[in-house]
Amino acid sequence: MRFVLAIVAFVAAAVMIAVGIAQRTVFAPPSQVAVSTTVKGDPRYIVIDSTVLNSHPGQQTLAVSGAADVKTQVVAYGRTADVTSWLGDETYTSIGYDDATSVLTTKTVKPKAADSDGGSKPTDSSTTSPTASPTATPTATPTPSASSPATADGKTAEKAGPNPAGSDLWLEEFDGADATLTRMNVPDGISVIISSDGAHAAPNEVRLVWPLDTSTPWSTPLIYGGLGLLVVGLALYLWGLYKLRKSRGPRRKGGPKMPKLPKAPKYKPSKAVETTPKGRRSTRRAMVAVPVVLVGALALSGCTTNLLADPKPTLTKTATPIATDLPKAKDVLPPAVTVSQLELIMKRISTVATAADAKSDSKLLATRFTGPALQLREANYAIRAKKSDQAALPAILASPLKVALPQATSTWPRVVTTVVVPSDTKLAPIALALVQETPRDNYLVNYAVSLEPKAKVPDLAPASIGAPIVRPDSKLLTLPPQDVAAAYGDILMNGDKSKYADLFETDGDTLRTQVGADYKAKMKAAMPATASLTYASQAGPADPIAMATNDSGALVWANLTETDTTKVVEAGAEVNLTDANGPAAALLGAASSKTGIQTTYGYQLAFYVPPAGSDAKITLLGFAQGLVAAKEVQ
Incomplete structure (x- = not known):
């Protein structure tokens, strides 16, 4: 039997160790989730909202490339409202995330005229522009100037936009080579802006990486448990060998058999010993156990009665709900800076x-x-x-x-x-x-x-x-x-x-x-x-x-x-x-x-x-x- 148990222990130990090692190697989960996209159209500004950055839990790693001059590239993040206000009426590309396909999407946003507070109301470029009335006066074609030089094909070059580098609105900013790879952990309400110097296109290669939990909590217990079970199996095997060797020792053969021991006489009670007491004393002895049992039963029944007497206690005073309306988070103005x-x-x-x-x-x-x-x-x-x-x-x-x-x-x-x-x-x-x-x-x-x-x-x-x-x-x-x-x-x-x-x-x-x-x-x-x-x-x-x-x-x-x-x-x-x-x-x-x-x-x-x-x-x-x-x- 000991050998059977040892074999079972060896097999179980081998399975546990193999499964534990496999969880760390063959069946190990991926260490990260990575998505990337190439933004078309050479936009000067690219914005990534916090909903995209927080599509997966963990620290976000943003890699950008494709800028004409690496020294001019800028990656910064700030409050979403501040980023939108800084962009004003500048056209930018917004990057989204499709949960179904796990890919990055792009959308060109053309904001309306800036509001009086410096902000703007963005609109999707795919929306239809309102039709002009019959009496509307057509807008004159702007004359090329120093700020809007004419290109070789006769078109007017776009005016250089503002440079986001060094703005006090950003919570953190990365410039030049430091902007190529940045790690951040932004909460909700924060957006990332990617740009160059405002005069050239922003880096158009964008890659986002999130780390995944690669921990295998059962791997270590399985491996150590398998090793422990291996030791147990080995001990059982050695014990079985020891017992087997001991049972095969020298034996005596032949000779007279040992005589059987005589049987002891059966016990018979005498008449002088009464098995059951009779008379007045016997009644008293029997009554002694009754109160003890009765007291214990009453004690237990008393506890049970108190517990079940009133399963729904009555409140002595009814609580009055608070009538004060607490301000909603959206109604609380944020501080200008952190x-x-x-x-x-x-x-x-x-x-x-x-x-x-x-x-x-x-x-x-x-x-x-x-x-x-x-x-x-x-x-x-x-x-x-x-x-x-x-x-x-x-x-x-x-x-x-x-x-x-x-x-x-x-x-x-x-x-x-x-x-x-x-x-x-x-x-x-x-x-x-x-x-x-x-x-x-x-x-x-x-x-x-x-x-x-x-x-x-x-x-x-x-x-x-x-x-x-x-x-x-x-x-x-x-x-x-x-x-x-x-x-x-x-x-x-x-x-x-x-x-x-x-x-x-x-x-x-x-x-x-x-x-x-x-x-x-x-x-x-x-x-x-x-x-x-x-x-x-x-x-x-x-x-x-x-x-x-x-x-x-x-x-x-x-x-x-x-x-x-x-x-x-x-x-x-x-x-x-x-x-x-x-x-x-x-x-x-x-x-x-x-x-x-x-x-x-x-x-x-x-x-x-x-x-x-x-x-x-x-x-x-x-x-x-x-x-x-x-x-x-x-």
Whole structure:
């Protein structure tokens, strides 16, 4: 029997090991799913929607080829709505996926005219165009121009489209050789755009690969189980051999047989032993077991009764359903940027700012700065060109980002607020307000201020949600955002006598100490009798920016312009600048004037404005100020 069991174990072990190895070799599943297509028509833009990218689970690997110049090819991905808005009225090819045949499909999309928010409504090129009315005027044939050169066959060449490289809309971008093979794991609502430089056709060979689960969970147990069973079979075989050899040992033959043992007498009970007790004692002994059995039965029956008494318990209080309607996902506006996207934007801005500051290159600076921030830095470049010892403005660092507050919106323009904290504790944190005017524009720095030492940034919405923009004329704040700059300018002019003095916090306001009413009074007192000094301030030309805080207040960015005018009031007198080698002299090109000098200072201001009805005061969070112009007046 042992040999039979051993043979069965050997056979079972061989089958298990063979099946386990076959699962890893012969019957192993494919490691990936791959589909590819060649896009015809030489489109400049190819879009792959997230529904295609997520046709199979797992990380997507995208391979592109066929570009005229590999250095110009671009593969980027972003929100589907952002990709569509960036394309605008540009014709593109949309790649789909046929689940039935597992092949990629292509469709040419010709968007309609762009909407007012910068987006567009795509339409399939196969749809029939509306028929023109009889009174419609035919469109004139465009005349070939420099942007639309005529080809050899007389046709007009297509105008070059926009280049997607370097756009701030993309969550991630791959350029040049890096775009040939990219791996990504995009969620729903994300699309991939494939392009060249906008003037040439995009790479038309597209291949998508998804990994498949090649794990064989039963392979290892089968192999190890087969090996274990092999050991068991071997043990049984050796045991059988041992028993067989032992049973074949030396035996004695012949001789007398052993006598049989005598049988023992049968037992017979005597009359003195009674098998069944009788009388009163026997009754008592029999009654002893009855209560014990009865108590056990009652205990069990009692438990059963409690369990089955009420199988459907009655609720003591009826729950009231929640009547509040939760917002649907489609009704929630997305944040303008993600944190990783903002980090990439800040790296680009920092790179441009560093290069522009080193070379005093205003043109380069204008690619990433605008408004008050651009004006102040350009003036600093002009001063440093004539005054080499003039200090540069604080550098714009890329990281670390302490605050990231994007606007919650799906339209344009878009606003993002961020705070960069330098690793050097001697340097003040820099707060910036970035604005993107259209989908094809990059974010530009409108405001860049140094935070006050005692500044406390109010509670803000998380970056994953974003904050709404507050209207400039909003009455829900202590002061409408459009009036904050002028009100603060009045305080710098009149100090505590200003009608707005009670609305603003004085503690921690270092700008008021530097150029406030007391400073201006001292400057007037030091002016000689032959000249007069007057001050004037007004809100700057840039529109204020206000973003809501969690307490219904707002972060308000505003700019202020202040002019100092010194005039000669006595014939033959002359106005001399206090610092003959200072910034004003550098911009003016002279240190004195026989008529008068007017200097203009620009102020970038960041405030926290509390909600209307609050006891809190408007607080200056940070500022940047400097000379922006100087001229001689008559």
